[in-house]
Amino acid sequence: MAISLTVNGQKRSVDIESDTPLLWVIRDELGLKGTKFGCGAALCGACTVHLNGTPIRSCSTPVSAVDGQEITTIEGISGSTTLHKLQQAWVDHGVPQCGYCQSGQLMTAAHLLSYNAAPTEDEIKTAMSGNICRCGTYSNIVAAIQSVAGSEGEA
Amino acid sequence: MSMNRRDFLKVAAGTSGGLMLSLNLTACAGTPTGYSEETGSWTADAWLELTPDNQVFFTLARVEMGQGTYTGLTTLIGEELGVAPERIQVRFAPVGKEYINPAIKLQMTGGSTSVATSWQPLRVAGASAREMLVGAAARIWAVSAADCKVDDGQVRHPNGSDALKFGQLVELAAKESVPDDPALTPRDQWKYIGKSRGRLDALAKSTGTAEYGIDVELPGMVYAVVTRPPRYGATVASFDASEALGMPGVLDVFEIDRGVALVADKYWRARKAQRALKVEWNTEDALSASNASVMAFYRKSADEDPGVNEREEGDIGEAFESASRVVEASYEQPYLAHATMEPMNATALYHGDRMEIWAPTQAPDLGRIAVARVTDLSPDEVDIHTTFLGGGFGRRLTQDFIGEAAEVAYKVNKPVKLIWSREEDTRHDLYRPAMLHRMKASISGDQVTGWHHQIVGPQILDWYVRNAAPAQYPWAPKFLYDTLGKAGLMGEGLMTPKDTSAIEGAVEYPYQVANLEVRHTHCDPGVPITWWRSVGYSHNAFAVETFMDELAHETGQDPFEFRRNLLQHEPRHLAVLERAAELGGWGTPLAEGRARGIAVHRSFGTYVAQVVEASIENGAIRIHRVACAVDCGPVVNPDIVRDQIESGVIFGLTAALYGNITLENGEVKESNFHDYQMLRNHQRPDVEVAIIDSNEAPTGVGEPGVPPVIPALGNALFALTGKRQRTLPLTA
Known part of the structure; x- marks a missing residue:
């Protein structure tokens, strides 16, 4: 079926089976490889993107369910020349190890700050509990979020 | 000039x-x-x-x-x-x-x-x-x-x-x-050197631009999935692809060495069509093991074969004869999967006279051998392009995913990307071996006079040499590969290095005990195994450091002082032990309902001691704090050392709390992160790492954080409950 999406602010259209997970549309049809395949079952969070500003697991979301809606991926959270403040914090705190889960971690963290500008440590841990990191970068993730929590404005 | x-x-x-x-x-x-x-x-x-x-x-x-x-x-x-x-x-x-x-x-x-x-x-x-x-x-x-x-x-x-x-x-x-x-x-x-200056790959990995194997894109690329036998060792008897071949985008279905490959123009189309593929398996040679049968086999092997004496000091027989008391314990540890976040994958392009491979691999020269085995190409006709790896932990030392991609590309003459599902990744892993440890100590007064450790289980080179030996002789003709593999096995210690994968961490028992023996009963139940982050140290540290804790309690000594007294001749062990105890507040008052456990272990030349502070809340184990001390020689980047030790702690605690691969009639029951769980952010303890300043030769930190944390947690739970747990995973 023909699907229209706004991805990172750009209108995109694809013609594809309606049950194709959004993840594979983003990665293989639109060529945005920053969003990762981890489990295919909404269990690990590596594929997290924003649907109209809210995190979803793209590996388990059929593309037909998001027809006509707005998707933001890791490639879309920074400005054209500037990093999202969380991305800068990730670099400053040396968060990524293997790095494979970090796009999903960042998308979840960015959403957290969008509704709670100054989360407590417990609120951060709870919000981030759906994103697995096999390298165990969790404490650096929390420290990076805390370093920008409460600062003004989005990048 | x-x-x-x-x-x-x-x-x-x-x-x-x-x-x-x-x-x-x-x-x-x-x-x-x-x-x-x-x-x-x-x-x-x-x-x-x-x-x-x-x-x-x-x-x-x-x-x-x-x-x-x-x-x-x-x-x-x-x-x-x-x-x-x-x-x-x-x-x-x-x-x-x-x-x-x-x-x-x-x-x-x-x-x-x-x-x-x-x-x-x-x-x-x-x-x-x-x-x-x-x-x-x-x-x-x-x-x-x-x-x-x-x-x-x-x-x-x-x-x-x-x-x-x-x-x-x-x-x-x-x-x-x-x-x-x-x-x-x-x-x-x-x-x-020695400065915390950030990670050079952090920017690419924070913007989604770092290229992993799964991200490789070639013009005209098609996608492959492979249906593998549910029981290891089964082979394809027949398959019916009539329905699958009629599905959108499906290009080809054919048998390969490991199962049946299905090729389609898009990944999701391949996955959907795979469900319509019917495969019958020959199971005569298939694995039929269960967890219980593996342990029964180990116990029987241990009874029948005392094993090779890997280390002997003093007179162990005399120590037991003259002992006032003998303490015995058996420890059982399960198979563990690697669960890298990036599932196995590889991309292959066959040029007619050469093969190009793009893959997240830990051993590109072995990748060449894997390609040579399934094609007419020689290893030097294979180019391997390595990408970033979404985790390795030893899994990507085995090149099965490269072999599969190459076999498919060789047949279809198009660039092929092969991606394993998470379920396939969990069920067709090569696992950290399940192991049995039989421990026995003699005590006279409050002194440990004898230490006997019998390690029971397989060793990894048995599974690995088949591919590793030809890679060491890349000029060898292919018809010699199997001979090289066999020779490598037979020539262990001569042609190939001695396989210490089963005994490492046990044979270097560091405590001053006058009479000791460490034996390995080599027996293999046929379950595929490979290296897993910290390898033999991962199970030997649990056995040694838990039994040491048992002996401390048996002799009425504080577990830290007990170790300290027996490590006076090992200054680097002693330094990390004392530093971890200090950092972890050993001996100081604790919040109600909490207890501490301690362990020290040297692996890969690096010394790590850890103090774990834990409690049981609402029927679940909760880990509050892990204090670590590490001596890895001169430090190249202190932040990376701290992060790697913490990473090892999370990896070890994940195994301690959840790690268990269940075999039933040769089939792995776990499939994805709901039944093969990982520690998550809200369950994470606070981890503190102290680095010991050192002028010794530098050693690695990727693995040594793992081994001591599992016994340290178990020892904390014993301190809390008085109940000794001798099997993993640990329970509340």
Whole structure:
């Protein structure tokens, strides 16, 4: 079926089976490889993107369910020349190890700050509990979020 | 002054650990060696290329899977070359003999060897290039090289104001003699080594631009999935692809070595069509083991065969005879999966006479063997392009995913990307072996007088040599591969290194006990196994450090003081033990309902002690704090050391709380993260890491954080409940 999406602010259209997970549309049809395949079952969070500003697991979301809606991926959270403040914090705190889960971690963290500008440590841990990191970068993730929590404005 | 062949050979031969300038040996006589007239670039050695526009390229021979080689090894070469690491551009190495890991004799990243084996050769390579650049500048200025200084990519004139950039010097530097013995920068003058300067790959990994194997895209690429037998060792009896072949996008279905491959134009179409594929399996030779049958087999083997005596000191028989008390315990540990976040995958392109592979692999030279086995190509007709790895933990030392992709590409003549599902990744892993440990100690008074440890289970090279042996003899014809594999097995300790995978961490028992024996009963239930982060240390540390805790309690001693008293002759063990105890507040009052456990273990040359503080809340184990002390010799990047130890702690605690692969009639029951769980952010303890300042030879940190944390947690739970747990995973 023909699907229209706004991805990172750009209108995109694809013609594809309606049950194709959004993840594979983003990665293989639109060529945005920053969003990762981890489990295919909404269990690990590596594929997290924003649907109209809210995190979803793209590996388990059929593309037909998001027809006509707005998707933001890791490639879309920074400005054209500037990093999202969380991305800068990730670099400053040396968060990524293997790095494979970090796009999903960042998308979840960015959403957290969008509704709670100054989360407590417990609120951060709870919000981030759906994103697995096999390298165990969790404490650096929390420290990076805390370093920008409460600062003004989005990048 | 021109560089001659003899100079290069001298350098290649005169430095240990694999510094080879063989790339330069191909240059024609009369031309500046290593210098390209066409590009104006200077290939100083196997690792460094400097361009006239001041770019520095470093070829990284150890893969980056999270452990930090990308930053750490670049720091080593940058320090001596005199260029800030962040200005160096990193390339992943192709397969080449100059990139072989000298500790393993294969081009392999594992065993926490990267810093230890690169420490000297990379610094020598950087220093050598630096001295040649300085020599060139000194010649231009007609001054003494000794009076020139190097400062972040340029050589400064003795007058302090003039400077020449490296790019301006490369053509002349290429004509300088390779120094015999380049001077390494003394420790007190290091600018980059030992400093926390961030991770060089952090930006790419925070913006989604780092390329992993799964991200490789080739024009006209198709996708493959493979249906593998649910029971290891089963083979395809027949398959019916009639329905699958009629589904959208499906291009081909055919049998391969491991099962049935299905190829489609899109990944999701391949996955959907795979469900319509019907495969019947021959199961005569298939695994039928269950967890219970494996342990029963181990117990029977242990009863029948006391095993090879791997270490013997004093008179253990006499110790037991004269003991006032004998304490015995058995420990059982399960199979564990690797669960890398990036599932197994590889992309293959067959050119008719060559095969190109793009893959996240820990052993590209073994990847060549995997391709050679399934095609008519020889290993040197296979190019392996290594990407970033979304986790490795030992899983990607085995090249089955490359073999599968190559087999499919060889057949379909199109670029093929093969991706495993998470379920396939969990069920068709090669596991950390399940193991049985039988421990026995003799006690007289409050002294431990004898230590007996019988390790029961398989060893990993039995499963690994088949592919590793041919990779060590890449010139060998393929019909010899199986012979080489068999010879490698038979020649263990001679032709291949002694396989210490079952006994490491047990045979080096560090405590001062007069009579001891460590035995290995070698028995293999046929379940596929491979290296798993910290390998044998992962199960031996649990057995040794838990039994030590039992003995402390049996003799009425504090578990920390008990270890301390028996480690007086082991200063590095003692230092980390004492530091961890101090950091973890050993002996100080605890919040109600909490207890501490302690363990110390040396693995891969690195000493780690940990104090775990835990409680049981709402029927679940809660880990509050882990205090760690580590001695890994000189530290290249303290942040990375701390992060790796913490990473190991999370990895070990995940195994301690959840790790268990369940076999039923040869089938693995777990499939995805709901039944093979990982520790998550809200369950994480606070981890503190103290680094012991050291001038010893540097050792690795990728794995040593794992082994002690599992017994330390178990020991804390014993302190809390009085109930000793001798099987893993631990329960509340």
